Amino acid sequence: xxxxxxxxxxxxxxxxxxxxxxxxxxxxxxxxxxxxxxxxxxxxxxxxxxxxxxxxxxxxxxxxxxxxxxxxxxxx
Numbered sequence: 001x002x003x004x005x006x007x008x009x010x011x012x013x014x015x016x017x018x019x020x021x022x023x024x025x026x027x028x029x030x031x032x033x034x035x036x037x038x039x040x041x042x043x044x045x046x047x048x049x050x051x052x053x054x055x056x057x058x059x060x061x062x063x064x065x066x067x068x069x070x071x072x073x074x075x076x
Contacts, residue, residue: 003046011036011044026056026064037070 001009012018012032015025033052035041041049052068 008046008049011041011046026054029054029056030066033068037068 001007003011010016012028018025018028021028032041032044033054036044036046036049036052039045039049050070054064054066054068056064058064
C-alpha cells in the first residue's frame with residue numbers, strides 16, 4: 001500500500017500531514033486525486049495512476065465515497 005505497490009494509500013500524507021480543516025478536507029482529497037490522475041503531483045506522483053477512491057466522514061454521520069478515473073485525454 002505504498003509507492004511501487006499495487007495500491008498507494010494517502011500519497012500526500014492524508015490528514016496526518018494536513019490537519020483537519022473542517023469543510024475543506026474533502027476538497028483537499030479531491031485536489032490530490034485530480035493532480036495524481038493528471039500527472040501533476042510532483043514528488044508525490046504515483047506512476048501509472050488511473051483510478052482514485054476518496055472517502056470522507058463528516059459531522060452528523062455524513063459519509064461520501066467518490067471514485068475518479070483517468071480519461072483518454074492527454075495533457076497538451
